[in-house]
Amino acid sequence: GNSVTQMEGPVTLSEEAFLTINCTYTATGYPSLFWYVQYPGEGLQLLLKATKADDKGSNKGFEATYRKETTSFHLEKGSVQVSDSAVYFCAHSNAGGTSYGKLTFGQGTILTVHP
Amino acid sequence: GAVVSQHPSRVICKSGTSVKIECRSLDFQATTMFWYRQFPKQSLMLMATSNEGSKATYEQGVEKDKFLINHASLTLSTLTVTSAHPEDSSFYICSASGQRGVSTDTQYFGPGTRLTVL
Numbered sequence A: 001g002n003s004v005t006q007m008e009g010p011v012t013l014s015e016e017a018f019l020t021i022n023c024t025y026t027a028t029g030y031p032s033l034f035w036y037v038q039y040p041g042e043g044l045q046l047l048l049k050a051t052k053a054d055d056k057g058s059n060k061g062f063e064a065t066y067r068k069e070t071t072s073f074h075l076e077k078g079s080v081q082v083s084d085s086a087v088y089f090c091a092h093s094n095a096g097g098t099s100y101g102k103l104t105f106g107q108g109t110i111l112t113v114h115p
Numbered sequence B: 001g002a003v004v005s006q007h008p009s010r011v012i013c014k015s016g017t018s019v020k021i022e023c024r025s026l027d028f029q030a031t032t033m034f035w036y037r038q039f040p041k042q043s044l045m046l047m048a049t050s051n052e053g054s055k056a057t058y059e060q061g062v063e064k065d066k067f068l069i070n071h072a073s074l075t076l077s078t079l080t081v082t083s084a085h086p087e088d089s090s091f092y093i094c095s096a097s098g099q100r101g102v103s104t105d106t107q108y109f110g111p112g113t114r115l116t117v118l
Helices: none
Strands: A003-006 A011-014 A019-021 A023-026 A033-038 A044-050 A056-059 A062-065 A075-077 A086-093 A103-105 A109-114 B004-007 B010-013 B019-025 B029-038 B044-051 B067-073 B076-081 B090-099 B113-117
Touching (some): A003 A103, A011 A019, B019 B029, B019 B113, B029 B067
Parallel strands (some): B010 B113
Antiparallel strands (some): A003 A023, A019 A075, B067 B076, B090 B113
């Protein structure tokens, strides 16, 4: 079945540190892959996406590459800021069948960045 | 672009009353809207999927008579929690996907509604 597994948190970093949040998935077909970010008390915001193998999504210094061979979509940022503190969700779209259009989410990773 | 709003952002009600939450796509036509529920420090749980002009499809275990969903237009879906009880207290989030100017495979999320039932 469809699933998304994220690196367990919480992740605590100092400002300007390098960030990696691992994400692997299982899916049928060729799903699109997403990273969403949720700030405290708010809904989810689309951070970046990739729609096919080897695509790299990027936004606000964050990057993730669609790796079909390892079924992964790890999120990276070279230098985090305090304002990046949030919960990060990896997700994939369901490519077909009755679940078409639905998203399968990972459990979320809490990131806290200290000054 | 691709802005989704929810109203209200926060609501407190008494046990036994009904509460309506609105979800609007502000700058695109949402052919499909999704309703999620999120418990503290947990991921999102999909409750139902609604397509404009047709009945919502509920996920297993979600009571359709308790959580009434209406998707009357391409820019508005509503979730009504009927006869709310304290266990219905949660953070409800909607999302929308659509056509014409937005990615059809991407869901755009509203800011969420915090429901507290006393």
